[in-house]
Amino acid sequence: MVVPEGEEEPEYLTTFVLEKDGVKKEFTTEDYPEDTAWHFVESRTVLVKEGYVPPVHDFSIMTWPDGEDITEQVLSDKGYTFLLISPYLEFADDSNIDRINELYDYCGEHGYAFYCLTASGDDVIGRWQDLTGADYPFGITDEITLKTIVRSNPGLVLLKEGTVYNKWSCNNLPKEEDLNVPLEDGELGRLQSASRMMTTLRVVLWFLVPLFVLVFADRIWVGSKMYRRMKHKNRIINLLKRKEMRKKIVAGNWKMNLNLQEGVALATELNAALAADKPNCDVVICTPFIHLASVAAVLDAQTIGLGAENCADKEKGAYTGEVSAEMVKSTGAQYVILGHSERRAYYGETAEILKEKVNLALANGLKVIFCIGEVLEEREADKQNEVVKAQLAGSLFDLTAEQFSNIILAYEPVWAIGTGKTATAEQAEEMHAFIRTTIAEKFGVEAAENVSILYGGSCKPSNAKEIFAKPDVDGGLIGGAALKCADFKGIIDAWKA
Ligand SMILES: O=C[C@H](O)COP(=O)(O)O
Incomplete structure (x- = not known):
């Protein structure tokens, strides 16, 4: 044991109880008998003078059977020493004997000391040797001291210079693979605190x-x-x-309502109302063909635009009952509605026919309000996006970006047209956003950002504001509510704060 400078070495007294011819007697290291007829019974160590408390104390080792005090030798050994600790060998767990013997062999190979420390008597030690084939040397140490060193019986302690480097219980002895390297190079030989650091790490x-x-x-x-x-x-x-x-637009679609006089009267009334109270958006009325020229005459074109509800898919010629885009334009109209669900449903207008109409309308300088929208079954089958995309692609996707700049889109869920059922503002926004994305994919972001997308389907003064407030809704295409000036103006006014 190395005692630091300035510290005093503590003094211990170890007494040994030996027995001979049935008589027990105490000895110390001073008077330990050389007569081998004395048999070791037990030992006790007591502190007789306090001093430096080393990492391992209250500790002495007398070799067995010679009784040589090797305490100092063991504690000051600069190399590694394994101590197999068993206060009572008679009660020791012998299930790991082989591992202990392997460990002793390992010590022999690498020059490490190995002792079995016990407080058991001669007979017991001898029996242990016979039983386990133990070749390692034995030392006698006080049983209490041994019990305080390790609780397991046996337990194993690794010492170096009086410092405990490691401890193992009998069930957790070093494994075979741990013994493949010298202690200096492996984990086993590291100071426990270093191991703790490793554990912490x-x-x-x-x-x-x-x-x-x-x-x-x-x-x-x-x-x-x-x-x-x-x-x-x-x-x-x-x-x-x-x-x-973007342009905010409220467009009216009179459909097949109002005779010429009624139409002109409504247009005149609306014109006056908007002249008195300027709208915050573009206003368009789309009328039957017969109204166009007469209505054009009463409207202030700066405030109210005029459009037809349809045009022919032929340029001109023998198409009895048809009205061409060029004819529409000649009335003073600037717009035409194409692709309305009623035209698609009742007059069999296909995507191809509509494509022709769109081309002719644009070629004649008309702006096209192009309608798209799903029927109820399609919405219920969650196919609305697919349907609307196909309608756009089928009639508009061959246009150039420049042509497309003259298109206004109108989303009209067919299930909401004239039924009093309105899509919620959220449903409208969802679809309008989808339409804008679809246009962005086809014509680019700028075209998508510029195109006005109107909502149509039971739009009224009472719900217009909420719907128009949605970021992708730019106005409405109004049916029934466009037939009364007050209602239509109420919707137009939804754009006002
Ligand atoms: O073109 C207009 C739409 O078909 C909406 O008609 P609505 O407002 O009567 O439902």
């Missing part, structure tokens, strides 16, 4: 680092969620900004 690596990664990932996720929210918010703001730049 392992905990950090296996537990804290993943925990940190998880926390970090969680923060990133929260951050990205916030970022997505911000992005979404910004997108809405941008959409609303872009919306400001």
Whole structure:
């Protein structure tokens, strides 16, 4: 044992109880008998003078059977010493004897000391040797001391210079593979505190680092969620900004209602109402062919645009009852509705026919209000996007971007037309956003941002404001409510704050 400078070495007294001819007697290291007829019974160590408390104390080893005190030799050994600790060999667990013997062989190979320390008597030690084939040397140590060193019986301690480097219970002895390298090069020979550091490091690596990664990932996720929210918010703001730049339109579709006089009267009334209260949006009325020229005459073209509800898919010629795009244009009209669901359903207008009509209308300088929308069964089958996309593609996707700039789209869910059933503002926005995305994919973002998309289907003064407030809704195509000036104006006024 190395005692630091300035410290006093403590003094211990070890007494040994030996027995001869049935008589027990106590001895110390001073008067330990050389007579081998004395048999060891037990030993006790007591502190007689306090001093430096070494890592291992209250400890002495007398060799067995010679009784040589090797305590100092063991504790000051600069090399490794294994101590197999068994206060009572008679009660020791002998199930790992082979491992202990292997360990002793390992010590022999590498020059490490190995002792079995016990407080058991001669007979017991001898029996243990017979039983286990133990070749290792034995030392006698006080049983209490041994019990305080390790609780397991037997237990194993690795010492170096009086410092305990490692301890094992009998069920957790060094494994065979641990003994493949010298103690100097392996984990076994590391000071336990260093091992604890390694353990701590392992905990950090296996537990804290993943925990940190998880926390970090969680923060990133929260951050990205916030970022997505911000992005979404910004997108809405941008959409609303872009919306400001798009044309806001309220268009009326009189359908097959009103005779000429009624139509002219309604147009005149509307013209006066909007002259008195200027609208915040473009206003268009689409009338039957017979009204066009007369209505054109009463409208202030700066305030109210005029459109037809249809035009022929032929340029001109022997098509009895048809009205060409060129004829529509000649009345003073600037717009034409094409692809209305009623034309598709009742007059068999296919995507191909509509494509012809669109081309002719554009060629004659008309702006086209092109209608698209799904029927109830299609919505119930969740096919609305597919249907609308096909309608767009079937009639408009051959246009150039420049031609497309003269198209106004009108989404009219057929199940909401004239039924009093309105799509919710959210349903409308969802579809309008989808339409805009579809246009962006085909004609580019700029075209998509510029195209006005109107909502049609039971739009009234009472619901127009909510629907028009949606970022992708740019106005309405109004049927029934366009036949009364007050209702139509009420919808137009939805664009006012
Ligand atoms: O063209 C207009 C639409 O078909 C909407 O008609 P509605 O407002 O009577 O439902």
